[in-house]
Amino acid sequence: MATSLKNLSQHSDANIKDISDRRFGIVVSEWNEEVTESLYSGALETLIANGAKRGNIIRKNVPGSFELSLGGQWLAQREDIDAVICLGCVIQGETRHFDFICDAVAHGITEVALKYNKPVIFGVLTPETQQQAFDRAGGKHGNKGDEAAITAIKMLGF
Ligand SMILES: Nc1c(NC[C@H](O)[C@H](O)[C@H](O)CO)[nH]c(=O)[nH]c1=O
Numbered sequence: 001m002a003t004s005l006k007n008l009s010q011h012s013d014a015n016i017k018d019i020s021d022r023r024f025g026i027v028v029s030e031w032n033e034e035v036t037e038s039l040y041s042g043a044l045e046t047l048i049a050n051g052a053k054r055g056n057i058i059r060k061n062v063p064g065s066f067e068l069s070l071g072g073q074w075l076a077q078r079e080d081i082d083a084v085i086c087l088g089c090v091i092q093g094e095t096r097h098f099d100f101i102c103d104a105v106a107h108g109i110t111e112v113a114l115k116y117n118k119p120v121i122f123g124v125l126t127p128e129t130q131q132q133a134f135d136r137a138g139g140k141h142g143n144k145g146d147e148a149a150i151t152a153i154k155m156l157g158f
């Protein structure tokens, strides 16, 4: 319900430090591509709008959100990357497959961040419906990609 009361992309510009020399990796799940491409556009635009250089942002795709953890690790282990943003959309189906994917990717991304001691951001939508996804990927509830990018920037300014 909380989401319906606010635009998730509204954020304070406090603690936004200079990121002109920071290097970002963005991992994008190919499942629900229409949604994840919107998340990617939001993240990319937000990073650049806050001072990141386009040449310092690298994108890699993975088949699905379950693979975001490993894709994120392959970027997080690189010394030339300061922060990783993982973008995906897991939509509830008929079975518990949704639960297993969401749980695995949330824990996996957390483990990568702690292992490599750098921001690895959980930018994964977990809606019940496709409309809920659209609403959070550039719709009435903002763009989770924007939010993930701001989170990465703020963590780099910790
Ligand atoms: N149903 C969704 C998936 N399923 C695929 C998994 O993420 C994974 O690629 C597969 O289980 C092989 O390991 N992925 C999403 O990102 N979103 C979905 O709605």
Ligand SMILES: CC(=O)[C@@H](O)COP(=O)(O)O
Binding pocket: 090, 091, 092, 093, 094, 095, 096, 097, 098, 101
């Ligand atoms: C989240 C999923 O993997 C989902 O698309 C699978 O759908 P279902 O549970 O109906 O097999």
